[in-house]
Amino acid sequence: MKEQNISILEQRFQEKIDNDIKIEPRDWMPDNYRQTLIRQISQHAHSEIVGMLPEGNWITRAPNLRRKAVLLAKVQDEAGHGLYLYSATETLGADREELIDDLHSGVAKYSSIFNYPTVTWADMGVIGWLVDGAAIMNQVPLCRCSYGPYARAMVRVCKEESFHQRQGFEIMTNLMKGTSEQKAMAQDAFNRFWWPSLMMFGPSDADSKHTEQSVKWKIKRHTNDELRQMFVDATIPQAELIGLTIPDKDLKWNEERGHYDFGEINWDEFWQVVKGNGPCNKDRVDTRRRAKEEGMWVIEAANAYAEKIKVRKAS
Amino acid sequence: MTNKEWPLWEVFIRSKQGLSHKHVGSLRAADAEMAIENARDVYTRRSEGISIWVTESNNMFASNPNEADSLYEPSDSKIYRHPTFYEVPDGIEHM
Numbered sequence A: 001m002k003e004q005n006i007s008i009l010e011q012r013f014q015e016k017i018d019n020d021i022k023i024e025p026r027d028w029m030p031d032n033y034r035q036t037l038i039r040q041i042s043q044h045a046h047s048e049i050v051g052m053l054p055e056g057n058w059i060t061r062a063p064n065l066r067r068k069a070v071l072l073a074k075v076q077d078e079a080g081h082g083l084y085l086y087s088a089t090e091t092l093g094a095d096r097e098e099l100i101d102d103l104h105s106g107v108a109k110y111s112s113i114f115n116y117p118t119v120t121w122a123d124m125g126v127i128g129w130l131v132d133g134a135a136i137m138n139q140v141p142l143c144r145c146s147y148g149p150y151a152r153a154m155v156r157v158c159k160e161e162s163f164h165q166r167q168g169f170e171i172m173t174n175l176m177k178g179t180s181e182q183k184a185m186a187q188d189a190f191n192r193f194w195w196p197s198l199m200m201f202g203p204s205d206a207d208s209k210h211t212e213q214s215v216k217w218k219i220k221r222h223t224n225d226e227l228r229q230m231f232v233d234a235t236i237p238q239a240e241l242i243g244l245t246i247p248d249k250d251l252k253w254n255e256e257r258g259h260y261d262f263g264e265i266n267w268d269e270f271w272q273v274v275k276g277n278g279p280c281n282k283d284r285v286d287t288r289r290r291a292k293e294e295g296m297w298v299i300e301a302a303n304a305y306a307e308k309i310k311v312r313k314a315s
Numbered sequence B: 001m002t003n004k005e006w007p008l009w010e011v012f013i014r015s016k017q018g019l020s021h022k023h024v025g026s027l028r029a030a031d032a033e034m035a036i037e038n039a040r041d042v043y044t045r046r047s048e049g050i051s052i053w054v055t056e057s058n059n060m061f062a063s064n065p066n067e068a069d070s071l072y073e074p075s076d077s078k079i080y081r082h083p084t085f086y087e088v089p090d091g092i093e094h095m
């Protein structure tokens, strides 16, 4: 009887999804759907938060006040994105503190791209352009995700992201119009970030264990490889326009497919970084952990103050 | 004891004078004052609002989605509540 009930509920749930009716927090949903969302949204939230670190690294060294104000605003946006997303996990009954503990203990994953170092100013350009560009590619279809709070968070995020990509491309454009050293710096940043950016879309479809169910639930609208192809097709003309050379000898336009063919991604590197062995994994997680520990007094002080005010008002 | 997690707050924003406040999301804060300050930083960075309401999420009560059918279906049959239900002769204006 119980099992039969669940299968009816599951059937109704899938009908809603098929008819593009959004699922809202208090609606019945299969446990797997809930867990899949919590995993995906929390990983996304962690990526926004850890993603502040490589760029935060350059705020004090931005080349002028305009660039500094822009970078500061961008990094602040990323903090907001993290917050919208943690809030979305809370609508699913997740405990935000537990999720953050999982990040700090190394159990939770976040986007591998943030485990690469940012060694020159051009990295700020290439990150805004490629990394935020890839994030936009991923996030635009998520605005139509079946889970209401996630979709709404993504609408906000996408609105804010559009300046992130443009400011990055502007940095690259300016460097490519500059001295030979500046051009070399831009090309070097592009060389280092091109392949990791392609890896941002995750394992190839053949190795992606969650994709099929997520597509059926309309959590995902495109497969990893589809999104990666869209990104390559959109980005190559931009790179060529400002005079960058794409670090891929196999890259060529395929007239028949109407898409660019590109070389094999180094999946060994991808899995190494996912498993925690990238150049900055340890540093990123340590920094987050330290931020929490060293910021704990703020939480305590605010609680003490709130308590004091409450007592004062009551008396 | 004092490092307990800050409570969750729901945030409502009036985007401009003349419109009602609309739910925009939630956040955590130690008290109402801090919730409003955080809401300003998080939800109005691009002139999205001119007024903020916050309430602790604990204080929100919601209808049960399982009862949606019995709660809202009865109104579906009462089409006479809509002006389009009525026939107005040709030539009648301002009605």
Ligand SMILES: [Fe+2]
Residues within 6 Å of the ligand: A048, A077, A078, A081, A135, A157, A161
């Ligand atoms: Fe973001």
Ligand SMILES: [Fe+2]
Residues within 6 Å of the ligand: A078, A132, A135, A161, A164
């Ligand atoms: Fe961004």
